[in-house]
Amino acid sequence: MTTVATVKEGTDSPYALSHLDALESEAVHIFREVAGEFEKPVILFSGGKDSILMLHLALKAFTPAPVPFSLLHVDTGHNFPEVLDYRDRTVARHGLRLHVASVQDYIDRGVLKERPDGTRNPLQTVPLTEKIQSEKFDAVFGGGRRDEEKARAKERVFSLRDEFSQWDPRRQRPELWNLYNGRHAPGEHVRVFPLSNWTELDVWQYIAREGIELPEIYYAHEREVFARGGMWLTAGEWGGPKDGETVEKRLVRYRTVGDMSCTGAVDSDADTIEKVIAEIAASRLTERGATRADDKLSEAAMEDRKREGYF
Known part of the structure; x- marks a missing residue:
């Protein structure tokens, strides 16, 4: 494990700060910085591992006081039941407020239309963005990490979004050391990524x-899955499988969790956390590259969506 040499104040004796301690310290600092700079932050919380880690770090940052932020989940209607159950139990356990923006509501009102491929992730x-605007959130914590995808690799920790929630890479500000600029005009907000410097292995x-x-x-x-686009997708009411696609039972797990219609499982016998860590350490594919169909719509799929206001 990588360590950072530090000297305790008032002594000549160095002590070792592990790389996980350094990452934790950085994230805690970011949470506290946002609490001091912004009026109404919110944490994006889907019940996936990165949002779970963010909430854990936020709890650490402010204990014994409660977390001074509410949570926000964009519910596609195609979420994994196990993840929604975890989300609800976590919110109840910590006494947090959860805002839910429902994709199904927008479809029912005719604002959005179902895609031919069945996926709702791009929707x-x-x-x-409308929930951010209506609730007047001025800082939005996301669990994006730079090792996930190339568009996320070039995004700042404090990422300015305009009044339409759009991201312009040319408007990014310098971030020197641990100095973050949260200044924004009325109607704008800042997306904040406290896990930017973490890797998938660090997270686990x-x-x-x-x-x-x-x-x-x-x-x-x-799990009952079927093959599509080189991935194992979960069979369900969202529209899969189609004619010619065969459902079979396989031993699988999920590296990342999103919409059931575009998140693929991987063949795996890693049923303990130690086995998962060993599996990730040997992997040569990022979790999104291996399992997310929505990132394969085009070479710049993620950046295009981020420019429109996506996570």
């Missing part, structure tokens, strides 16, 4: 160290 942008090692509970779909289990 999240309008409910997300920290989860193991802290004993953080996750939804069971992150571990190997038997």
